[in-house]
Amino acid sequence: MSSPTDLIQALSSLPHGSEFRFIDELVELNPGVSAKAVWKLKGDEEFLRGHFPGAPLMPGVLMIEALAQLGGILVQTRPGEAPLKNLRLTAVRQIKILGSITPGQSLHLSGALQGMLGTLGQVSGEIRDDVGQVILTGAVTLAGEN
Template sequence: MSALDSLPHGPEFRFVDELVELDPGKSARGSYTVRGDEAFLAGHFPGRPLMPGVILVEAIAQLGGVAAQSDPEIGPVEGLLLTGIRGAKILGAAEPGETLEIRAEVEGRLGGMIQISGEVESAGRKLASAKVMLSGAA
């Protein structure tokens, strides 16, 4: 079973294609290639599809969840969900064909609450950064 299998999302809402590096329970690096056939791109924006900034933040949360759920000393958190976003900055956009480089780090844990910091880049351009809170039943 791959660490990516810990994501509860279906394939149509998974924004991490590949796990590039994993320090279990601490951090992860992953990638996602914007294919161009994602349903949301048809309306964002017609004729000039751009990956929505909120989905860049979702990618950080998903990769952070993979890092957190892989902790060898703490079992997986049941029902882990994105429950907070702080300090999010959307600095750019990605177009179909671009590969997103995603980084996430577990900054802290308290029971079923996990704080993650992360960022998304493409071709050396920083596209987004955020701190997200994931919560579930400990």
């Protein structure tokens, strides 16, 4: 398990600006192995204006992005390995979107690094809502450069 300082440092390894970061808090990290995080849908996010007017709902594609961001933290924190440059989402696999959240609710993310092949990393995970219901499962592939 990591210290609070390690968790903050790992979260800061994401290249995304705050406007496109879908992780508010990294709550658990076993570097390069597994992680848990939380992100709250506040209700003032710009994308909610059109998704959907009068009944805002977290877009599934952004939930996939949240899982990819958690995966990025796992790939970048592998013990004894230098962080990869230009790490990007390159594939989504076996994604199932089973639900969503509305403003005021949170995504509860968990992920595990399944393996690395050179500069490609496979991360599986799931997202639950505030009451523990699974709303997304699947895997993402991330690619970077040495």
